[in-house]
Amino acid sequence: MKAITWLPGDQVSRGVRSRHFWIIAAILAVLTLVYYAGYTPLANLGSFFTDAFPHDLHRTLFLIPIIYAALTFRMRGALGASFVFLCVVLPRTFYSPYTDPLVRSILFVLFTAFLGILTALLIDRFEKEEKAHAELNIAHQELSNYVQQLKESQEQLIQAEKLTSLGQMAASIAHEINNPLAGVLVYTQLLSKKMAGGTLKEEEALDYLSKMESEVSRCSRIIRNLLDFARQTEPMLRLVDINQVVEKVLTMVGHQAQLQNVEIVKEFSPSLPKVMADFDQLQQIFTNLTLNAIQSMPEGGRLTLRSSVVDGEVRVDVQDTGCGISKENMGKLFTPFFTTKVKGKGVGLGLAVVHGIIERHKGRIKVQSEVGKGTTFSVYLRGHNDEKG
Numbered sequence: 345m346k347a348i349t350w351l352p353g354d355q356v357s358r359g360v361r362s363r364h365f366w367i368i369a370a371i372l373a374v375l376t377l378v379y380y381a382g383y384t385p386l387a388n389l390g391s392f393f394t395d396a397f398p399h400d401l402h403r404t405l406f407l408i409p410i411i412y413a414a415l416t417f418r419m420r421g422a423l424g425a426s427f428v429f430l431c432v433v434l435p436r437t438f439y440s441p442y443t444d445p446l447v448r449s450i451l452f453v454l455f456t457a458f459l460g461i462l463t464a465l466l467i468d469r470f471e472k473e474e475k476a477h478a479e480l481n482i483a484h485q486e487l488s489n490y491v492q493q494l495k496e497s498q499e500q501l502i503q504a505e506k507l508t509s510l511g512q513m514a515a516s517i518a519h520e521i522n523n524p525l526a527g528v529l530v531y532t533q534l535l536s537k538k539m540a541g542g543t544l545k546e547e548e549a550l551d552y553l554s555k556m557e558s559e560v561s562r563c564s565r566i567i568r569n570l571l572d573f574a575r576q577t578e579p580m581l582r583l584v585d586i587n588q589v590v591e592k593v594l595t596m597v598g599h600q601a602q603l604q605n606v607e608i609v610k611e612f613s614p615s616l617p618k619v620m621a622d623f624d625q626l627q628q629i630f631t632n633l634t635l636n637a638i639q640s641m642p643e644g645g646r647l648t649l650r651s652s653v654v655d656g657e658v659r660v661d662v663q664d665t666g667c668g669i670s671k672e673n674m675g676k677l678f679t680p681f682f683t684t685k686v687k688g689k690g691v692g693l694g695l696a697v698v699h700g701i702i703e704r705h706k707g708r709i710k711v712q713s714e715v716g717k718g719t720t721f722s723v724y725l726r727g728h729n730d731e732k733g
Contacts, residue, residue, distance in 0.1 A: 364416040368425065371409040376432050378402060403433060403452050410456050414463040422460030429453055501697055521567070524559035531556045583618040583728060584626060586658055590649055593630045597638065605644030612651045617727035619658050625701045632698050633662040633721050640666030640719065657707075658727045663720040669713040677711060 379402045406429045413421030430453045437445040531552045538544035594608065601608050619626075630649075637647050645665035652659050669677070677695050702709050705725055713719035 362416075364412070368409045368413050368416070368421070371412070372406075372425070372428055372432075375402070375405050375409070378405075379432060380436065403449075403456075406432070407456050407459065410460040411463055414460040415467060418464040418468055419461065422457065422464045426453060426457035426460055429456060501700075521563050524563050527559045528556045580622055581620050582623070584621045584623050585616070585618055586626065586660055586725070587612045587616055587651055589623060589626045590630050590651070590660065593627055593634055594649070597631065597634050600635075601638050601647060604638055604642060606638050606641050607644075607646045609646060609648040611648060613653065616651055616653065616658060619705075619725045620728050621705050621725060625705075629698050629701055629723060630660070630662065632695070633723075636695070637662055637664035637666065637719070637721075640664055640668075645718075653727060654724070656727055657724045660723045660725075661720055662723075663718065665718040668715040668717055669711070669719055670715055674711065674713065 410422060410425040410429060413425035415421075417424070430450075433449040433453060434446075437449050535544065535549065535552055538548070590610075590612070594610075598608065634647065634649070641647070641664055648661070648663040650661040650663065652661075699709060702723060702725075707723065707725040709724070710722045711719065712722070
């Protein structure tokens with residue numbers, strides 16, 4: 345299609361103001377003069393030319409302006425130039441020495457007109473295809489921009505849901521950090537008191553320092569996990585051990601479960617294959633699911649986290665003994681902004697974000713629930729065999 349871009353198109357003047365019109369008219373005028381003058385330089389090249397050849401050659405030369413008109417003015421040009429050609433050849437048929445001159449002339453005009461019309465139709469078709477191709481490229485670019493914007497919006501939604509989850513964990517984390525810091529303060533005061541009284545023994549001091557180090561390390565570990573979870577990073581697929589992901593989630597939500605008298609049961613398969621995934625986004629999936637499970641058991645209960653392999657897929661169950669989900673709400677769980685929580689406890693984006701992340705990882709999620717008995721969310725992700733690369 346690129347080969348026809350040099351041809352005159354809609355951008356040229358279509359009337360007598362066009363230089364192409366006057367070029368075609370000049371060619372037709374010259375050929376008409378030559379046609380009626382009976383002059384052709386080829387007539388003297390040799391005796392093998394028949395007497396009819398110069399006459400037919402004249403008419404053949406009229407293809408030049410007809411094709412030119414078809415290329416320049418498309419169908420209108422081809423028909424106009426063919427009509428001029430007909431007007432040129434018809435008068436000569438009245439005194440032509442050849443047999444059936446009128447039939448021969450009309451057939452010749454029809455043939456040249458057919459070639460001109462065919463040329464015009466082909467050029468129109470090529471131009472339409474080129475235009476459609478250009479429009480398709482524009483549409484593809486617009487679609488790509490829209491997909492990019494949608495991807496950015498999804499990432500912003502994921503980050504917003506992370507901050508929501510962090511807000512839900514804030515009170516629990518405050519208690520989690522406050523306890524070890526209070527212990528460090530107590531040991532610091534004991535050290536100061538005993539050092540001032542001169543009763544501090546080396547073994548006792550080392551014991552106090554060891555306990556202080558342990559508590560400070562515990563605080564550091566909690567804060568590092570929170571920062572890792574809250575940090576906005578580009579999705580990065582790598583081999584991930586799901587058991588490690590869930591364990592890291594439990595370090596952040598475990599104390600909240602204790603505050604609500606929720607027992608955590610871990611049933612991890614030791615021979616679990618790794619999955620190709622983004623660690624942070626998997627962490628967000630199970631943080632949302634475990635927080636929802638804990639919040640569904642305000643009077644206490646049991647939270648079971650179970651990993652297994654089912655038909656080559658890695659399956660992780662988040663099972664609670666909470667209030668359950670009604671049948672009419674089951675179909676709305678992953679709808680954005682749908683929530684059964686009381687006002688101020690959630691905006692209904694958690695499960696929608698979870699569903700979007702799982703879909704991007706080519707996985708799936710299933711829900712089983714019974715009102716008054718509990719709910720199980722099952723996440724399925726494709727396992728990856730290290731030996732096969």
